[in-house]
Amino acid sequence: MLSTLSIRDMLLIERLELAFQPGLNALTGETGAGKSILLDSLGFVLGWRGRADLVREGAQAGEVVAEFDLAAGHPAFAVLDEAGIPAEGELILRRTVAPDGRKQAYVNDRRCSAEMLRQISDTLVELHGQHDDRGLLNARGHRALLDTFSGAEAELGAVRGAWEAMASLKKVLARRRDEVERAARDRDFLIHSVAELDDLAPEPGEDGTLDARRRLMQAGQRIREDIAKAAAALGADGADGLIGDAQRWLQGVAGQAEGRLEAPLEALARGAEDLAQALRGVEDCLDALDFDPGELERVEERLFAIRALARKHGVAPDDLGDFAARIRADLEAVEGGAEGVKKLEAEVAAAEAAYGKAAAAMSAVRGTAAARLDAAMAAELAPLKLERAVFRTEVETAEAGPDGTDLVRFTVATNPGAPAGPLDRIASGGELSRFLLALKVCLTARQEGLSMIFDEIDRGVGGATADAVGRRLARLAEGGQILVVTHSPQVAALAGHHWVVEKSSAGGKTVTQVSPLNGAARTAEIARMLAGERITDEARAAAEVLLKAG
Numbered sequence: 001m002l003s004t005l006s007i008r009d010m011l012l013i014e015r016l017e018l019a020f021q022p023g024l025n026a027l028t029g030e031t032g033a034g035k036s037i038l039l040d041s042l043g044f045v046l047g048w049r050g051r052a053d054l055v056r057e058g059a060q061a062g063e064v065v066a067e068f069d070l071a072a073g074h075p076a077f078a079v080l081d082e083a084g085i086p087a088e089g090e091l092i093l094r095r096t097v098a099p100d101g102r103k104q105a106y107v108n109d110r111r112c113s114a115e116m117l118r119q120i121s122d123t124l125v126e127l128h129g130q131h132d133d134r135g136l137l138n139a140r141g142h143r144a145l146l147d148t149f150s151g152a153e154a155e156l157g158a159v160r161g162a163w164e165a166m167a168s169l170k171k172v173l174a175r176r177r178d179e180v181e182r183a184a185r186d187r188d189f190l191i192h193s194v195a196e197l198d199d200l201a202p203e204p205g206e207d208g209t210l211d212a213r214r215r216l217m218q219a220g221q222r223i224r225e226d227i228a229k230a231a232a233a234l235g236a237d238g239a240d241g242l243i244g245d246a247q248r249w250l251q252g253v254a255g256q257a258e259g260r261l262e263a264p265l266e267a268l269a270r271g272a273e274d275l276a277q278a279l280r281g282v283e284d285c286l287d288a289l290d291f292d293p294g295e296l297e298r299v300e301e302r303l304f305a306i307r308a309l310a311r312k313h314g315v316a317p318d319d320l321g322d323f324a325a326r327i328r329a330d331l332e333a334v335e336g337g338a339e340g341v342k343k344l345e346a347e348v349a350a351a352e353a354a355y356g357k358a359a360a361a362m363s364a365v366r367g368t369a370a371a372r373l374d375a376a377m378a379a380e381l382a383p384l385k386l387e388r389a390v391f392r393t394e395v396e397t398a399e400a401g402p403d404g405t406d407l408v409r410f411t412v413a414t415n416p417g418a419p420a421g422p423l424d425r426i427a428s429g430g431e432l433s434r435f436l437l438a439l440k441v442c443l444t445a446r447q448e449g450l451s452m453i454f455d456e457i458d459r460g461v462g463g464a465t466a467d468a469v470g471r472r473l474a475r476l477a478e479g480g481q482i483l484v485v486t487h488s489p490q491v492a493a494l495a496g497h498h499w500v501v502e503k504s505s506a507g508g509k510t511v512t513q514v515s516p517l518n519g520a521a522r523t524a525e526i527a528r529m530l531a532g533e534r535i536t537d538e539a540r541a542a543a544e545v546l547l548k549a550g
Helices: 035-045 075-083 114-121 139-150 153-185 187-200 206-234 239-256 262-288 293-313 317-381 429-446 463-477 489-493 519-531 537-549
Strands: 002-010 013-019 023-028 062-069 090-097 103-107 110-112 125-129 390-401 404-413 451-455 481-485 497-506 509-517
Touching: 002 035, 013 035, 013 509, 023 463, 023 489, 035 062, 035 090, 035 125, 035 451, 035 481, 035 509, 075 114, 090 114, 103 114, 125 429, 139 317, 139 390, 139 404, 139 429, 153 317, 187 293, 187 317, 206 239, 206 262, 206 293, 206 317, 239 262, 293 317, 317 390, 317 404, 317 429, 390 429, 429 463, 463 481, 463 489, 489 519, 489 537, 497 519, 509 519, 519 537
Parallel strands: 023 481, 023 497, 125 451, 451 481
Antiparallel strands: 002 013, 002 062, 062 090, 090 103, 103 110, 390 404, 497 509
16 A cells, blocks of 8 residues: 655645555646646656656655555565565555656665566556556456456466477477477488597597607607617626726725825715616617607507597587487487487377366466456446447457467447447546446456556546446455546545645745645535636535535
């Protein structure tokens, strides 16, 4: 329920704060007083698209704040939760606009987009009037309205679930068919490639291992000769032999040298040991470089074969194994794809049958609900002086979709024998208002927590018909909240709460004010609506009668 509406510096409104109540709230005032400005401001904070020039002349910015009291389980909570906006029982929408048109929106003081604001406000407020293209007059929404009236949430959920399952399987089938067709076109290439890869059988990391071995063998050919010379120079015919000879000669005369040769002999012993270690290392290197000359050729041949195959298929040498697995799978898809496609086709056929069954059940529900809605509308139209009019809910077969195979359209014929047609094309202004009101009374039995605004829904009617409109609005407002902008004294007199919209000028500045009415002030306003600018005693007496009757 809309509890408070605060407006600052919007069009002709300088400062305004309204505390709305449950039940039927009537807004009256002379033509041009600013009732449309009030609705424009409310639509602005709800994120509805409207006029651009909203900021009051000379003001730095305009602002509208709307506070709502929400009952537990209100649909707005689901939208707020999905958006990550905390909320409990109170919801505050705030929106500002600068003179250059820049707008900012807030929900419970958290910034949000205009689209998010509209999603939230769709659960809070509905606007109805002669130019109602957001709801009842929009044929694209008639099916959803009938479904809400039918209360068939389970059946509709089954249809949507069956559609989703069917659509998902169809996507899988289409993808599988494409894979099989693509693989079939390349069958010969796949067979040859698999055989080629299986024959070569490259292993991960083999390219690097072969390359290192190849470089070592190539280097060995160049350096082995010098290493062999070094081994000869260090061996028995070289340094090792000479050191041995020197040791024997010195040991033969060491006894006669009175100890002077002991240190040189120890040094030669150490040198001989180091020399032997160096010789062993050189000989080990020679052994490592000693390879079969044919091995280099074999290594190079395999290395080049792996790299050539990698270039052919546009992959890295180390990825040839994974590539082989992929094309082997493609080949298997060709050879076993027909069976897989047949299995998927059977699953799709079963899903289509399940969807058809669920859609048929939903169509039956809609047919029954359409008859109930037509009967309910007939009962509502008679008190609204439209007893000769015929309302029909047409349910026709349409292209299959997530919500079934039905096209729903509300049509009317205002006189017996006259052709039926869409609401907004067949009904006159006054008739359209009453049709919309009757339809809304019938469709809101299952809706809770929604504030409704009726903008001059009673235009074009008067007398007993206006009284009937007012009584239907009062009935619709029971347990909820309705704001009605009206020029009808009969409707205003039936409201539980009455507000008057007035425009005044002072000091070259024009402003719009909205004030609650009670007692004599309300009687005077009803009298003005009856008699015009000059209020007579008769008009005042008639106003009192209307208020007592209400």
